[in-house]
Amino acid sequence: MLLFETVREMGHEQILFCHGKNPDIRAIIAIHDTSLGPAMGATRLFPYISEEAALQDALRLSRGMTYKAACANIPAGGGKAVIIANPESKTDDLLRAYGRFVDSLNGRFITGQDVNITPNDVRTIAKETKYVVGTSEKSGGPAPITSLGVFLGIKAAVEFRWRTKNLEGMKVAVQGLGNVGKNLCRHLHEHGIKLFVTDVDAAKVEEVQQLYNATVVPPDEIYSLDVDIFAPCALGGILNSHTIPFLKAPIIAGAANNQLGNEQLHSQLLAKKGILYCPDYVINAGGLINVYNEMIGYDEEKAFKQVHNIYDTLLAIFNIAKQQEITTNDAAKRLAEDRIRNAKQSNSKKVAA
Numbered sequence: 001m002l003l004f005e006t007v008r009e010m011g012h013e014q015i016l017f018c019h020g021k022n023p024d025i026r027a028i029i030a031i032h033d034t035s036l037g038p039a040m041g042a043t044r045l046f047p048y049i050s051e052e053a054a055l056q057d058a059l060r061l062s063r064g065m066t067y068k069a070a071c072a073n074i075p076a077g078g079g080k081a082v083i084i085a086n087p088e089s090k091t092d093d094l095l096r097a098y099g100r101f102v103d104s105l106n107g108r109f110i111t112g113q114d115v116n117i118t119p120n121d122v123r124t125i126a127k128e129t130k131y132v133v134g135t136s137e138k139s140g141g142p143a144p145i146t147s148l149g150v151f152l153g154i155k156a157a158v159e160f161r162w163r164t165k166n167l168e169g170m171k172v173a174v175q176g177l178g179n180v181g182k183n184l185c186r187h188l189h190e191h192g193i194k195l196f197v198t199d200v201d202a203a204k205v206e207e208v209q210q211l212y213n214a215t216v217v218p219p220d221e222i223y224s225l226d227v228d229i230f231a232p233c234a235l236g237g238i239l240n241s242h243t244i245p246f247l248k249a250p251i252i253a254g255a256a257n258n259q260l261g262n263e264q265l266h267s268q269l270l271a272k273k274g275i276l277y278c279p280d281y282v283i284n285a286g287g288l289i290n291v292y293n294e295m296i297g298y299d300e301e302k303a304f305k306q307v308h309n310i311y312d313t314l315l316a317i318f319n320i321a322k323q324q325e326i327t328t329n330d331a332a333k334r335l336a337e338d339r340i341r342n343a344k345q346s347n348s349k350k351v352a353a
């Protein structure tokens with residue numbers, strides 16, 4: 001990988017490679033853009049197959065956070081961090097060493113909980129730095145509000161596509177029944193939706209099957225189901241040249257970050273198939289909205305109002321895409337980049353004054 005060229009092309013401001021011998025730590029903190037505010041983005045711990053894969057993940061996820069904050073109108077920039085490790089080898093020493101790296105950035109990067117990091121782990125990191133979010137019990141963690149945002153996004157997509165607000169009787173396929181997926185199933189079930197679900201964890205599948213009378217399918221069959229909506233709530237990269245030909249759902253609306261394997265190519269493939277894609281960083285902004293509100297003093301009413309904006313933002317993006325004959329992914333990107341450009345201009349005017 002041509003490191004500086006890649007970083008320049010993607011627009012990152014700073015990448016911090018964190019390493020140490022005792023404890024043995026390898027982590028990457030990627031700060032994409034701070035025009036709108038300090039870079040916010042949770043920390044993921046994962047046994048990446050290579051250092052390059054870890055870097056790619058950090059670069060893409062952090063850029064996604066910039067766009068997420070901009071589309072949600074949150075005064076925050078985009079960042080994300082990855083710790084290269086097996087979940088089994090996670091120790092308090094490792095997390096505290098990582099916390100000291102976060103602290104060294106003096107608030108340019110504020111982090112929370114992503115894959116394989118628990119709220120307790122965040123509290124351990126917080127022993128070394130105050131630049132963490134998601135430690136408060138008050139807001140109930142980011143997943144419930146993320147799933148509410150995804151549910152509202154599904155409503156917006158249904159309204160745009162079929163001019164109806166009534167979801168009753170529709171069929172939704174949910175991939176991944178973790179913190180967000182399970183909560184999303186509850187919302188969908190409460191609105192009379194027939195659920196088709198999958199997860200690699202049998203216990204989670206059984207629980208959702210019993211709670212919400214869901215039909216269970218094996219993981220590789222979720223793509224080809226004849227449903228109204230496909231909601232990816234597990235991993236990134238699942239919308240790719242291998243899976244897209246199988247898709248039958250006219251709407252894709254789910255929580256997973258970085259759903260498109262290749263943003264340009266695969267968003268175009270979806271559009272060509274007539275599939276309405278809800279850009280992931282718009283529909284899954286609930287978590288960011290929640291932790292941002294925790295940071296400024298949690299006000300439930302305010303946080304919920306901001307999450308409800310996801311509905312209008314998505315409708316606006318669908319309309320821009322239709323009018324300008326571009327993909328929904330490009331429409332969302334333009335919206336975010338316009339807001340960031342305006343912020344940069346007003347920041348440079350302030351410096352000049």
Ligand SMILES: NC(=O)C1=CN([C@@H]2O[C@H](COP(=O)(O)OP(=O)(O)OC[C@H]3O[C@@H](n4cnc5c(N)ncnc54)[C@H](O)[C@@H]3O)[C@@H](O)[C@H]2O)C=CC1
Binds near residue numbers: 114144146175235284
């Ligand atoms: N938690 C939050 O508030 C937010 C989460 N996200 C994204 O949403 C996604 C889900 O997040 P969480 O529910 O918090 O994570 P989680 O780790 O609780 O759940 C993910 C689930 O996906 C399952 N899974 C993994 N591989 C699978 C496969 N091949 N097929 C089917 N299921 C599979 C796992 O077993 C797990 O149950 C992630 O991509 C995350 O980055 C995005 C924004 C906020």
Ligand SMILES: O=C(O)CCC(=O)C(=O)O
Binds near residue numbers: 041142
């Ligand atoms: O939890 C955070 O720090 C921000 C939310 C986030 O990282 C995400 O939406 O992926």
